[in-house]
Amino acid sequence: xRASDFQKARQKYIPALPKxxxxxxxxxxxxxxxxxxxxxxKFPLISAIKYVEFQPTDVPSTDEVSPxxxxxxxSGGQAPGGHNVIMGIYDYLKRHHPSSxxxxxxxxPRGIFTNSFREVDHDLxxxxxxxxxxxxxxxxxxxxxxxDQYANSLKFCTALNLNGVIVIGGDDSNTNAAMLAEYFMKxxxxxxVVGCPKTIDGDLKNEYIETSFGFDTATKTYSExxxxxxxxxxxxxxxxxxxxxxxxxxxxxxxxxxxQCRANLVLIGEEVQEKNHTLSYIVNExxxxxxxxxxxxxxxxxxLVPEGLIEFxxxxxxxxxxxxxxxxxxxxxxxxxxxxxxxxxxxxxxxxFKFLPESISNQLLLDRDPHGNVQVAKIETERxxxxxxxxxxxxxxxxxPFFAQSYYFGYEGRSCLPSNFxxxxxxxxxxxxxxxxxxxxxxxxxxxxxxxxxxxxWKSAGCPLATMMNIERRxxxxxxxxxxxxxxxxxxxxxxxxxxxxxxKYNDSYRAxxxxxxxxxxxDSFTYLLKPPTDH
Ligand code: FBP
Numbered sequence: 334x335r336a337s338d339f340q341k342a343r344q345k346y347i348p349a350l351p352k353x354x355x356x357x358x359x360x361x362x363x364x365x366x367x368x369x370x371x372x373x374x375k376f377p378l379i380s381a382i383k384y385v386e387f388q389p390t391d392v393p394s395t396d397e398v399s400p401x402x403x404x405x406x407x408s409g410g411q412a413p414g415g416h417n418v419i420m421g422i423y424d425y426l427k428r429h430h431p432s433s434x435x436x437x438x439x440x441x442p443r444g445i446f447t448n449s450f451r452e453v454d455h456d457l458x459x460x461x462x463x464x465x466x467x468x469x470x471x472x473x474x475x476x477x478x479x480x481d482q483y484a485n486s487l488k489f490c491t492a493l494n495l496n497g498v499i500v501i502g503g504d505d506s507n508t509n510a511a512m513l514a515e516y517f518m519k520x521x522x523x524x525x526v527v528g529c530p531k532t533i534d535g536d537l538k539n540e541y542i543e544t545s546f547g548f549d550t551a552t553k554t555y556s557e558x559x560x561x562x563x564x565x566x567x568x569x570x571x572x573x574x575x576x577x578x579x580x581x582x583x584x585x586x587x588x589x590x591x592x593q594c595r596a597n598l599v600l601i602g603e604e605v606q607e608k609n610h611t612l613s614y615i616v617n618e619x620x621x622x623x624x625x626x627x628x629x630x631x632x633x634x635x636x637l638v639p640e641g642l643i644e645f646x647x648x649x650x651x652x653x654x655x656x657x658x659x660x661x662x663x664x665x666x667x668x669x670x671x672x673x674x675x676x677x678x679x680x681x682x683x684x685x686f687k688f689l690p691e692s693i694s695n696q697l698l699l700d701r702d703p704h705g706n707v708q709v710a711k712i713e714t715e716r717x718x719x720x721x722x723x724x725x726x727x728x729x730x731x732x733x734p735f736f737a738q739s740y741y742f743g744y745e746g747r748s749c750l751p752s753n754f755x756x757x758x759x760x761x762x763x764x765x766x767x768x769x770x771x772x773x774x775x776x777x778x779x780x781x782x783x784x785x786x787x788x789x790x791w792k793s794a795g796c797p798l799a800t801m802m803n804i805e806r807r808x809x810x811x812x813x814x815x816x817x818x819x820x821x822x823x824x825x826x827x828x829x830x831x832x833x834x835x836x837x838k839y840n841d842s843y844r845a846x847x848x849x850x851x852x853x854x855x856x857d858s859f860t861y862l863l864k865p866p867t868d869h
Contacts, residue, residue: 336460343463343750343851348417348760351781351791353387357428358394359768362386366800375813376799378518379511379776384541386794387768400432401496403770404450407472408441408502408509412531412547413751414759416461416469418501421763423458429771436493441473442509445498446482448489463756465550466748476509483516490517490524497525497770499763499779503532503545504815507778511798511815514776525775527766528798529759533747535585535862538818541796543784546762549754549860551579551746552586553849556593558742559637560845563594566633567841572738573623575715577638579743583819585862587639591830592861595842596635598622599830602645603820612646612721619718620725622838627733629839636718640743643693643714652682656697661809670698693717715739752849753856757788765793785864825865 336344353359364384373380405422407415419437426433435453438444451457451470461469477486490498500510507528514526530542533551538544555578562574576596580586584602591599600615610618619636626634643649659677663670678686686694693712700708719737726735751759758781765779777795784791803816820827836842850856 340464340750344459346463346756346851348463348757349788350764351387351761351793352389352789353793354425354761354764354768356390358390358392359772360388360390360392361772362388366797368797368799369803371804372799372802372813376511376515376776376802379515379797380799382774382776382797382799384794384796384800385769385774385777386792387765398430400430400434401426401767401771402434402436402494403767404436404438404445404490404493404495404498405453405470406438406442406445406498406500407467407470408500408506409472409474410503410532411467411472411747412533412545413465413550413747413749414546414755415467415472415501415531416464417751417756417759418499418529418531418546418763418766419453419469420458420462421760421765422499422767423453423763424760425764425767429767436495437470440471441475442477442500442506443473443475444470445489446477446485448485448492450493463751465750476505477513483513486513487517487520487522487524491522495524497527497775499527499529499766499770501529501531503534504537504817506531507537507798508802508814511776511802514798518775525770525773527769527774527795528778529762529766530778530780533586534580534583535589536580536583536817536819537815539801539816541780541782541794541801542778543782544860544863546755546759547747548585548589548862549758550749550752550849552589552593552860553752553846554746554749555586555742556590556846557848559590559594559596559635560843560847562740563596563635563843564845566635567843570631570633571734572633572736574635574738574740575638575719576635576740576742577640577713577715579710579746580639580641581710582641582644582817584639584641585820587637588820588826588830589860589862591637592826592866593844593846594635595833595837595844596637597626597838597841598634598834599637600639600642601820601827601830602639602642604822604827605642606645606647606650607822609647611648615646616718616721616725619722620729623722623726623735624729624731626839627731631841632733632735635843638715638718640710640712640714643712648681648685652678652685653697655679655682658809660698660701667695667699674698690717690720710743713739713741715741749849753851754859758784761788761791761793765795768793769795785859826861829861829866
């Protein structure tokens, strides 16, 4: 690991810990949380687990302490702060007993059922303190799915003599953690399974999870770039910049960046869905803005497009749903698959399928992740919109210049050095997860609450995974999954944008938030997702 001078400086950063985790021993406050009946049927054992909050205590324990052994896995897409979760687990375990050990499963959940791991020892941990990326043990998108994979997971974790497995992942990965916890309990294993809320998308969020880690750093990184693009637009006054932003489904990232930078327009997928805005409605909204700005002598602007938008457009959504059902278990060449869907899609869906440029319809048809999701990160929605907008402007005889530039800001935001917030939050999550294993809790997610307060006052807890689940259709079947949190149109967060959007469309109010700061001005700023704006 060849660290730059700045990486070396960050290795020395010591995140603060919530008071409830500062003492070697903990006391707890319990709470029963409701679990839907259909989830209880599927997860009878972990559904009985209570919410447990760590309370500060000075009372020393008289219990004899023996070393703990914990396996950790990074699951799904990268999110800044993953190494700090491991650092929290490591420091917690070493404080508990110096002979405790942390094992990192390599390459995601596959590492668990193939017995591929490395020990996180002192030197490895020192190198990765407060660092970006997931490269210490790497990640993967495999799920533990088959009976053999579950049996092997139990066999290898038992052989490693683990007290617990900590799954650092998003909604799908934590659903998988819940299944593993249930499986271990059903098989009378004492190995605990605890989740940690990771995803830059910000959609693993509920009453107990105030934000997923990585969102803070990723949106600050994108906002820096968008702010620069906005200033470039205002300087040369000759380009429309269309920026597609990562976020597989929810539009949290795009909305956060809009509130930070005040681009001329952001399309919010959830609004498109709720108000049933069709592709042509969206193109008309863009054309109206370009037209009016043109009349004002402004032939430039910035538009933000969430990558999940495509799935929210009603007619595209119907097409995706039909394709999902038709593609279950189907393999073949592109021609064979096209022939298959052409004879089976409804007439409306087929019309749209044929209307979309081939590169886009191919993405919908061919690229699925192991969870059955369309890989929206690869669909060039911004180019599709530019193309349709050009046609519409021509149809309206728009006489001003229209030059569009397109961008995709995605992967560059997922592995950067974690902001102070993410570094501290992740460290506390790791500590919490380690404590939950030590005190024998399973089937729960490590959470920290009160995040806009000083970290010392954050409340650390274990929240039952079963309480976060609902039934959804996946790969054509009803399955129990953790509910995704989408942008709510009646939230202060969205309203802050809705109130200003007409103004920002025509009166350039661009802001450049600048790069992430680790000291001084802005170093401890919160996302608007956590602290909705009051002064917009
Ligand atoms: P997670 O849900 O696993 O955190 O991943 C989210 C994400 O970063 C999305 O924003 C993006 O659509 C997707 O991963 C890209 O996935 P991949 O890394 O497989 O290309």
